[in-house]
Amino acid sequence: MTRVAVIDYELCKPSKCNKECIAFCPVNLTGGTAIEIDNARKKPVIYEETCIGCGICVKKCPFKAISIVNLPDELEKMLVHRYGKNGFKLYGLPIPREGKILGVIGKNGAGKSTALRILAGELRPNLGRVEDKPPEWDEVVRQFRGTELQNYFRMLAEGKIRAAHKIQYVDMVPRRVRGKLSTLLEKADERGIWKELVKELNLSHLLDRDIRQLSGGELQRFLVAAVLSKDANLYLFDEPSSYLDIRERIRVARVIRRYVPSGSYVVVVEHDIAMLDYLSDHVVVMYGEPGVYGIASKPYGVRTGINHFLKGYLPAENMRIRSEPIKYTISFTQQQEVQQTRRYIGWSRLVVRLDGFTLEAEPGELHEGEVLGVVGPNGIGKTTFVRTLAGELEPAEGNIDKPEGQLRISYKPQYVNPENLGGDATVEQLLREANPSTLSPGSWLNVEIVRRLRVDRLLDRRIAELSGGELQKVAVAVALAREADIYLLDEPSAYLDVEERLSVAKAIRRLTEARGAAAIIVEHDIAVQDYIASRILVFTGTPGSHGKASKPLPLPEGMNLFLRELGITIRKDPETGRPRINKEDSFLDRMQKRLGKYYYIPRPGEKEEKEEE
Incomplete structure (x- = not known):
């Protein structure tokens, strides 16, 4: 078995605990070293080669910052990338097919955005080598010889793949880009179609508006238009339905299908399964332990792939990814x-x-x-x-x-900001104020809301420090916790x-x-x-x-x-x-x-x- 030990360094606070993860480690107690404080970083590090996977450090950590899992040895042959010592591991990649739209579905934190960055050439895979010199492209290509990834990485290394990538968080765009919508789209256009896209995506009335004045949905449509106007052979769309209503989601899906060049590669990451189903030609499921490791499944047909995901069992991998299926009412x-x-x-x-x-x-x-x-x-x-x-x-x-x-009445507004939610308060204080039972390990609110949404990992964080996604999770948890x-x-x-x-x-x-x-x-x-x-x-x-x-x-x-x-x-x-x-x-x-x-x-x-x- 291969042991994967991951420490979330945003959660880990060694100066605020008794370091029981180190004191109670059986390997350390018998004279070895499985976990210790790295003097250079002032943070703990786990040595996977000596760790026995007992899980004591996981239980002792008061901040839930440590995760240890055992995986089959053969999975290491599929290792594509790792984020540093004791960081997230990605196994395999969704492989695009020429002239087809590949849909990617899976949990947050399972490596979907990382996979897109690697496919786009924005991140060179390090094959898990985080301390040595990272491998060159020739070594990456050799590592995956005999697989579809070998040909893909060769094309990427030779510059034969030119990617256009729509990022996940559209609210970051106004921080990096300035100017009017018409000027930015005309500048981005390499195919001479920006005016058609403006009409199709209902952006005509926004052309004279500064990008900093656009709403989330308007930014989303602007980015889709900008990406489709690029002359590329790989188009990547990370959650294109965010901020959009159902009518706009269908409009965006139709525009993507209509305007991507024939013979190009297209990959779409999407959490709206109806939208993903409508847009995709085949589907890859990303599964694993969020924030610890992620695995890309083999490609499935759209209907069968999404159904396997909902049932929680992937037959091609003989892998159960969920303890119980997700069921909708049929009649x-x-x-x-x-x-x-x-x-x-x-x-x-x-x-x-x-x-x-x-x-x-x-x-x-x-x-x-x-x-x-x-x-x-x-x-x-x-x-x-x-x-x-x-x-x-x-x-x-x-x-x-x-x-x-x-x-x-318990009300969760559409847009959540730190000031309105709690400001300098911690997530734990906010939940305790809403309903103390949400913090009781045995309560169903704790199990169904706090733990399933992984809010329990944020309890010590201040509201002002949370990302947009974390803010939404906390706002939902607080709203549902209130009587x-x-x-x-x-x-x-x-x-x-x-x-x-x-x-x-x-x-x-x-x-x-x-x-x-x-x-x-x-x-x-x-x-x-x-x-x-x-x-x-x-x-x-x-x-x-x-x-x-x-x-x-x-x-x-x-x-x-x-x-x-x-x-x-x-x-x-x-x-x-x-x-x-x-x-x-x-x-x-x-x-x-x-x-x-x-x-x-x-x-x-x-x-x-x-x-x-």
């Missing part, structure tokens, strides 16, 4: 009915006016035990509606009917991977049932809405000007109305129940539109989309 008749129990809140016809924008909402009500999903494009009034129910905004017309007494009658969550899946999104969805469902609470969820991930919603609230209108909210509708009826507005069709996979977006003008797309069933469950044995295995 509409199984969707939970609204229980006519206590009504928490109701509203008459509402009119809300805010900064030149007008929202009209049809009457509705929210009951105990119900999860109300909210769908619609960006800028259509979804957040305005949630803020009105939360009491932050007053309607110009209509009224909100609340029961007598204090109605407890409340109604949970209002605006885009809770932002920055979360597939498993984390569904963990949050499952926790919300459990909260509403166990506490007798209700929830309103604004969410652009169709798979999450399908997984969690009892009923759907559909928003239509003109973004930025006028929005209209329907009354709460049963899930199939609401989704059918919404998808008709988008002009796309979805079928539920008969094996897993997950929603699948039909390829444009495919057999099922034409059939469902003809039947008027935009949200559909195929009958057993009915024709499925043909896919590349």
Whole structure:
């Protein structure tokens, strides 16, 4: 067995502990050295060749900074890269195919972004040699002789691969780039198509705007346009759906398919499985222990690959990657009915006016035990509606009917910043204030929220030190930890991977049932809405000007109305129940539109989309 010992040096604070990881190490106690403080860095280091993998140091570390796992020896032959001594290890790479779109799915911290950087030539693989001189390209090519990676690395070394890379965190762009949108796109354009892309991605009205004034969704579309206008033969898109509503996600997916040059390589990392399914020709699953090691699976057909990921078992690798499968509701008749129990809140016809924008909402009500999903494009009034129910905004017309007494509402806003969340407080202090039981190891809140979202690794960090993704996780955990009658969550899946999104969805469902609470969820991930919603609230209108909210509708009826507005069709996979977006003008797309069933469950044995295995 090969031992992998990883220390998260951001979490490790040797000056604030008793160094019990060193004092209680059995190897150290018998005269050897398996773990010690490196005098140069003033940080501990674990020697994997002498470590026996007993796990005592893992348990003794108060900051949960140490991880030790055992892996098969043969896996070391696939080692591509390691981030320093006791750093993350990456085994294998997703291999692009000429003229095909490769989708990559997996947990955060499993090496997806690292794999993209290596494929793009931005990071030379070191084959795990972190202390010696890193290998030259010739040695890297020889290391993978007889595999697809050998040919790919040879082409990369010879400069035959020119990459265009859309980065994951779009909010970093304004810090590094200055200028008007039109000037930047014209400068980036190498194919003479920037004006077409502007039209296709609905950027025309933003051309004279400075890039620092763009929203997250506008930055996302700008970056997609900039990358597609490059004359490259490898196009990499790291989470292209972030900040985008469902309509924009489909638009971006169609533009990528339409404008990547024929015969080029395309790789897309995406956590929205409906989007990934719609966009990809085949799929690679990245699995392993987040932050410790990651492994790239063999390529699968789109449907089978995503289904294997959800089931938690990869047959080609004979590897179980999850203890239990993720299951969606397959039949509409199984969707939970609204229980006519206590009504928490109701509203008459509402009119809300805010900064030149007008929202009209049809009457509705929210009951105990119900999860109300909210769908619609960006800028259509979804957040305005949630803020009105939360009491932050007053309607110009209509009224909100609340029961007598204090109605407890827990609200997670769309955009989270450190000042509003907690500033100089630590994550532990914030969670303890919200609900002390979240820090009790035996409580289900601790298991389902704090540990599944890996918030337990952030307990000693100050809110002001957290990244955007970490802030979102903490904000979701805090919102769900509070004792409340109604949970209002605006885009809770932002920055979360597939498993984390569904963990949050499952926790919300459990909260509403166990506490007798209700929830309103604004969410652009169709798979999450399908997984969690009892009923759907559909928003239509003109973004930025006028929005209209329907009354709460049963899930199939609401989704059918919404998808008709988008002009796309979805079928539920008969094996897993997950929603699948039909390829444009495919057999099922034409059939469902003809039947008027935009949200559909195929009958057993009915024709499925043909896919590349």
